[in-house]
């Protein structure tokens with residue numbers, strides 16, 4: 176016996192690893208579970224990628240309000256592979272959210288949540304919300320103006336919930352206002368609490384897959400009956416089952432690899448989202464632009480009539496969570512085939528269209544300031560130093576997020592390219608100092624010179 180074999184025997188004798196895990200890998204799965212079934216394991220691949228890259232980022236990240244922004248700049252601009260690492264973590268999060276969504280839609284359309292797999296669905300619902308919570312807390316860790324103001328908006332919304340709102344907001348932020356303590360809290364959520372819950376739930380979710388078996392592809396006219404299903408499933412596996420490895424697992428392995436290659440590709444070619452400006456408490460951003468996967472939620476609240484908002488904030492999430500959790504109990508038996516469940520399919524199409532439209536609305540909405548706008552000073556130059564300073568201030572103070580000049584900037588406020596033709600110095604002064612319903616008042620946030628510079632710059636826009 177070679178020394179390697181001896182080591183192998185010793186490990187197997189003392190741990191029984193392959194005796195116990197071997198059958199799991201070889202366990203029989205229903206035939207015909209083809210490409211539609213790869214999205215769950217695809218999500219798992221993303222999750223592992225997030226854990227690995229997250230640990231990598233945490234080696235350099237400083238979770239303090241003084242250091243966070245600078246440490247991210249260091250990771251992005253100087254650390255070896257830092258930019259790619261951030262990119263993978265960002266696109267990995269996006270990929271995970273997309274795949275969780277597709278996985279869930281697939282499970283719903285093939286009614287795999289029915290008997291005896293109700294607990295798989297329930298643990299999956301919690302995993303869905305944890306995934307979204309990870310995206311949200313991760314965005315704040317960038318500690319740039321976008322992430323910070325997104326958190327503020329979320330806390331303000333939470334605070335509107337009757338009775339418990341204020342306490343919830345305090346729990347989220349670690350105090351009444353956003354600050355270093357909020358960052359510590361989000362860091363702890365993002366790095367310890369949520370991942371610990373996710374590891375446990377993912378383990379449970381996978382255990383259930385082995386315990387109850389993968390659901391067989393549905394067939395019209397073959398309803399699930401709890402009295403006979405388990406025996407029927409076991410017999411069917413004996414007759415037609417194929418070993419998970421290699422017959423079914425190669426698809427998971429191949430799809431997972433493609434997902435990871437795509438994520439790395441995006442990370443290298445597109446790169447992580449640019450950091451917006453460091454958060455400046457003197458700039459009040461009335462509506463920040465969160466990462467794309469949070470946009471539908473933000474869009475929903477922006478488009479809702481303000482009167483019903485505080486009710487919907489309270490009732491909406493509770494109802495949707497309850498509805499999702501209750502689903503397998505209300506329709507836990509019967510037909511699984513989508514052909515026999517046209518209303519279920521129609522419902523899922525409606526949800527997808529609704530969320531998709533909110534996403535588009537959030538992306539193009541005039542109400543969302545454009546944080547990605549490039550500083551005007553890159554395009555417009557003045558020889559007059561005061562006008563030059565005004566150009567810089569116009570971006571630095573956030574005016575450009577909402578106002579366009581010569582094609583650069585957001586469209587939340589009016590285009591100011593020709594403001595000097597119709598407005599007087601005094602009028603512009605008052606507008607900036609007092610603000611308006613949709614524009615922050617800058618009175619206390621600008622020095623006298625800064626105000627003068629801005630007004631002169633705007634007067635020069637003819």
Ligand code: HEC
Nearest residue numbers: 461572573574577587588589603606607611612613614617
């Ligand atoms: C959060 C978005 C937002 C920001 C930031 C913002 N504005 Fe505005 N601004 C608006 C909106 C919306 C209006 C018009 C509607 C109103 O008056 O309520 C407006 C109106 C104006 C007007 C009057 C123009 C007109 O035709 O009505 C001026 C001038 C102006 N803003 C200048 C500025 C300057 C200078 C800054 C930066 C110091 C700035 N704004 C920052 C949203 C913004």
